Amino acid sequence: MSTNDWPLWEIFIRGAHGLSHRHVGSLHAPDAEMAIKNARDVYTRRKEGVSIWAIESSAIAASSPEDKGSLYDPADDKVYRHPTFFDIPDEVGAM
Amino acid sequence: MYAQMVKSTGTGVKALDEMEPQERAFQERINAGDKIEPKDWMPAGYRKNLIRQIGQHAHSEIVGQLPEGNWITRAPTLERKAILLAKVQDEAGHGLYLYCAAETLGVTRDELTEMLLDGRMKYSSIFNYPTLTWADMGAVGWLVDGAAIMNQVPLQRTSYGPYARAMVRICKEESFHQRQGFDIMMTMAKGTDAQKHMAQDALNRFWGPSLMMFGPSDENSVHSAQSMAWKIKMNSNDELRQKFVDQTVSQAEYLGLTVPDENLKWNEKKGGYDFSQPDWDEFFDVLRGNGPETTERMEARNKAWDDGAWVRDGMMAHAAKKKAMKVAAE
Numbered sequence: 001m002s003t004n005d006w007p008l009w010e011i012f013i014r015g016a017h018g019l020s021h022r023h024v025g026s027l028h029a030p031d032a033e034m035a036i037k038n039a040r041d042v043y044t045r046r047k048e049g050v051s052i053w054a055i056e057s058s059a060i061a062a063s064s065p066e067d068k069g070s071l072y073d074p075a076d077d078k079v080y081r082h083p084t085f086f087d088i089p090d091e092v093g094a095m
Numbered sequence: 096m097y098a099q100m101v102k103s104t105g106t107g108v109k110a111l112d113e114m115e116p117q118e119r120a121f122q123e124r125i126n127a128g129d130k131i132e133p134k135d136w137m138p139a140g141y142r143k144n145l146i147r148q149i150g151q152h153a154h155s156e157i158v159g160q161l162p163e164g165n166w167i168t169r170a171p172t173l174e175r176k177a178i179l180l181a182k183v184q185d186e187a188g189h190g191l192y193l194y195c196a197a198e199t200l201g202v203t204r205d206e207l208t209e210m211l212l213d214g215r216m217k218y219s220s221i222f223n224y225p226t227l228t229w230a231d232m233g234a235v236g237w238l239v240d241g242a243a244i245m246n247q248v249p250l251q252r253t254s255y256g257p258y259a260r261a262m263v264r265i266c267k268e269e270s271f272h273q274r275q276g277f278d279i280m281m282t283m284a285k286g287t288d289a290q291k292h293m294a295q296d297a298l299n300r301f302w303g304p305s306l307m308m309f310g311p312s313d314e315n316s317v318h319s320a321q322s323m324a325w326k327i328k329m330n331s332n333d334e335l336r337q338k339f340v341d342q343t344v345s346q347a348e349y350l351g352l353t354v355p356d357e358n359l360k361w362n363e364k365k366g367g368y369d370f371s372q373p374d375w376d377e378f379f380d381v382l383r384g385n386g387p388e389t390t391e392r393m394e395a396r397n398k399a400w401d402d403g404a405w406v407r408d409g410m411m412a413h414a415a416k417k418k419a420m421k422v423a424a425e
Contacts, residue, residue, distance in 0.1 A: 005204070005205050006407070006410075025195050025260075025261070025264075026195045026198070027191060028204055030407075030410040030411045030413065031410075031413075031414035031417060031418075034410065041184075042192075045181075045184065045185070045188065046268075064134060065132070065134050065135050065136075
């Protein structure tokens with residue numbers, strides 16, 4: 001077995017002009033150029049995208065599931081951040 | 096299915112109040128329809144079972160390229176050839192989506208490949224049968240991919256996020272596979288007597304092995320019960336097999352072909368067909384490695400891996416050289 005494992009890359013595809021790139025999956029490739037070529041073959045065989053980003057998986061920092069509370073709970077009691085919190089009288093019109 | 100012999104560890108499904116708090120919280124998330132993601136805590140058995148199941152599924156996609164690849168150079172028209180190429184390329188893609196999903200559980204791609212090549216991991220029994228005529232390309236797409244869809248559609252709702260997402264992608268493409276197969280069957284069934292005969296012969300040979308794809312009856316299996324509690328198996332083998340037969344019989348009738356089962360009969364009471372079980376002795380023999388094409392399939396995979404070694408190494412060497420040049424230039 002080869003010990004020369006190709007690194008893992010995460011692939012992001014822009015589905016259509018005007019949309020942001022979205023994570024679609026990962027693949028192995030020796031370098032960035034091949035990662036994009038492989039991504040083309042693996043993830044866009046049916047015109048699923050107009051642009052590809054590839055980034056080595058090891059370069060991604062991710063939050064932990066355990067941090068969920070400290071990261072997202074503080075938003076629970078801040079409903080005023082949503083426009084629907086405020087009642088605007090009908091006579092004011094669209095706002 | 097594509098993972099026919101995934102044996103789970105353990106002795107049966109525990110009730111919620113028998114579980115440790117962490118495991119109980121995990122099971123409650125699954126019961127509530129939550130998706131489990133790679134960094135979430137999961138029981139060791141869940142992880143192990145999923146690696147086996149997704150790995151076998153991935154291997155099946157990869158080995159599954161071989162019986163159809165066999166006919167690419169001999170497709171009857173350029174259009175059929177282009178379609179078959181696209182289909183076989185999709186199978187490679189399906190294998191890759193699934194390997195990626197398995198890798199999120201902590202196994203490496205090379206470990207999975209190694210386990211396939213040395214026989215520690217299995218692939219679906221169906222791919223150990225030969226594809227003798229062009230009509231087999233029709234039968235494989237229609238029946239084998241048709242059976243696969245039965246299993247894969249519900250797996251889009253499986254509890255493990257990466258697996259479910261891979262299934263969504265696969266199912267989108269699988270429908271093309273089944274339709275192109277049925278299209279081949281329609282053309283042959285409407286053709287000359289010799290072509291009709293080939294179509295019937297392909298159905299005769301692939302019917303039993305297609306029914307085997309769902310695996311043996313699992314009504315009383317504790318392994319299945321655990322997998323179903325974990326939502327990594329969504330339906331029983333018998334349930335899916337019945338669904339497949341009910342759907343396929345009318346399609347065969349449309350083609351003017353005869354399903355090779357003299358016991359096949361509509362059962363009004365159950366609202367489905369009664370049918371004969373496939374030859375389970377043959378099934379277990381194939382799983383033990385005695386399928387008609389098993390040796391050839393394993394040789395082909397090993398040869399592809401060995402012959403490709405210099406390419407993989409060369410590309411890594413090139414990548415390392417480019418990286419070094421970039422560092423030197425900075």
